[in-house]
Amino acid sequence: MMPTAINYQDKIPNNVDLSGDRRLQRALEGWQPRFMNWWAEMGPALQTQDVYLRTAVSVGRDGWAHFGHVAPEEYRWGIFLAERDPDRRIAFGEHQGEPVWQQVPGEYRADLQRLIVVQGDTEPASVEQQRLLGLTAPSLYDLRNLFQVNVEEGRHLWAMVYLLHAYFGREGREEAEALLHRNSGSPDSPRILGAFNEETADWLAFYMFTYFTDRDGKYQLGTLKESAFDPLSRTCEFMLKEEAHHMFVGTTGVDRVVRRSAELIREHDTLDIGPHGGIPLEIIQKYLNFHYSVSLDLFGSETSTNAANYYTAGLKGRWQETRRKDDHRLTEDSVLLDKPTAEGTWQQEELPALLALNLDLRQEYIADCASGVKRWNKILAEHGIDFRFALPHPGFNRRVGVGAGFHVTPDGTIVDERTWEAGRSHWLPTSEDLTFVRSLMHPVYERGKIASWVAPPRNGINGKPFDYQYVHLA
Numbered sequence: 001m002m003p004t005a006i007n008y009q010d011k012i013p014n015n016v017d018l019s020g021d022r023r024l025q026r027a028l029e030g031w032q033p034r035f036m037n038w039w040a041e042m043g044p045a046l047q048t049q050d051v052y053l054r055t056a057v058s059v060g061r062d063g064w065a066h067f068g069h070v071a072p073e074e075y076r077w078g079i080f081l082a083e084r085d086p087d088r089r090i091a092f093g094e095h096q097g098e099p100v101w102q103q104v105p106g107e108y109r110a111d112l113q114r115l116i117v118v119q120g121d122t123e124p125a126s127v128e129q130q131r132l133l134g135l136t137a138p139s140l141y142d143l144r145n146l147f148q149v150n151v152e153e154g155r156h157l158w159a160m161v162y163l164l165h166a167y168f169g170r171e172g173r174e175e176a177e178a179l180l181h182r183n184s185g186s187p188d189s190p191r192i193l194g195a196f197n198e199e200t201a202d203w204l205a206f207y208m209f210t211y212f213t214d215r216d217g218k219y220q221l222g223t224l225k226e227s228a229f230d231p232l233s234r235t236c237e238f239m240l241k242e243e244a245h246h247m248f249v250g251t252t253g254v255d256r257v258v259r260r261s262a263e264l265i266r267e268h269d270t271l272d273i274g275p276h277g278g279i280p281l282e283i284i285q286k287y288l289n290f291h292y293s294v295s296l297d298l299f300g301s302e303t304s305t306n307a308a309n310y311y312t313a314g315l316k317g318r319w320q321e322t323r324r325k326d327d328h329r330l331t332e333d334s335v336l337l338d339k340p341t342a343e344g345t346w347q348q349e350e351l352p353a354l355l356a357l358n359l360d361l362r363q364e365y366i367a368d369c370a371s372g373v374k375r376w377n378k379i380l381a382e383h384g385i386d387f388r389f390a391l392p393h394p395g396f397n398r399r400v401g402v403g404a405g406f407h408v409t410p411d412g413t414i415v416d417e418r419t420w421e422a423g424r425s426h427w428l429p430t431s432e433d434l435t436f437v438r439s440l441m442h443p444v445y446e447r448g449k450i451a452s453w454v455a456p457p458r459n460g461i462n463g464k465p466f467d468y469q470y471v472h473l474a
Helices: 022-042 106-129 140-168 169-181 205-225 228-269 281-297 305-313 353-382 417-427 431-439
Strands: 048-056 066-069 335-342 346-352 471-473
Touching: 022 048, 022 106, 022 140, 022 335, 066 281, 106 140, 106 169, 106 205, 106 228, 106 305, 140 169, 140 346, 140 471, 169 335, 169 471, 205 281, 228 353, 281 353, 281 431, 305 346, 305 353, 335 353, 353 431, 417 471
Parallel strands: none
Antiparallel strands: 048 066, 048 471, 335 346
């Protein structure tokens, strides 16, 4: 049985008995300096003495993290897998009922490697996207949360790199190197997925990213947690534990922006709160539209033979696979897909459920995203404001899937290009909107103070008050 405690005596903290495999240990210790160079060049630009961070000390259910002030460059990134269940069996696909795999089956080697590389590529990408945000942090509390998200995304990169080194030989080691060579937004070597090449230039974008895009990460990790390849499953299970805080940052971050905007609307009796230092609700909706639609593209095409093959082989399951009340093979099941037509209408097409696994996962995600919109609308209702936020139609602003190539408005109407271009400025952030929001992004580093465009949190971190010294600047 793998220990739940994490060994911090090794150069690379781990609970996988890394010292018992000297060759693997040397390989990862050789990769470690390159990771540190990447962090120095592409990690947070703001220099700090230390930050109040949590560090994993165990992979058990309770008391798994320690909080304390740490210099970010001295954070102990490591390799942590959830506890192994010796009786675990494959829950779906053609291998259903067989014991899970502790090694990579040769016939699935390429597919598993690709899944790990794509997941691994997203982790450093978000750090790169958020590199400059510390320079405009609205409070020390928010700055601390940014660093927490960043160091844990760095650790999630380590999680995937360990799997590549441990189970995929020379090709895995080469892919691990490439994860540091690609950079978000690079014209020559961009990150693999489009959303991770978008700019995150202000804190409203950061909150939206951690709400919508990190939530996509939750669902992708959830499907890999079901994998028959047990080391991948256990890796993703622990990553999900850390990922929960990232989504908390997004959920409460947007909460606080909406609350502050609502306060300013009430105070000045106008929705036009820009002149009063607040972010208008209309601009928040545009940011929501953009980040939600870009995140939907991360689910891929609604129909996918690759996803079907991954499922049948046992490589990647459905969200909460073991709770599903079906045969977990899906060879006889079907679903309905709404598709746009050239005539400007929507029609339903019946598809084999196996081909529509991306659609199934996306539907789970959409239902989850809707819960945040309800939260934000409740804040508006409590302030007596009639405006309501809404998720746009899944076909809106899409570059991937059945909506790609069509012009779909937020309410789902299919329009021509001219109509779309005429409405774009009402639906998506304009350059003027972005410039305005960035004009509000003045750093507030004084203990207990916060920028005027966002409300303070209701609670601090780990029982600390909002005015705690979460960060000591350099």
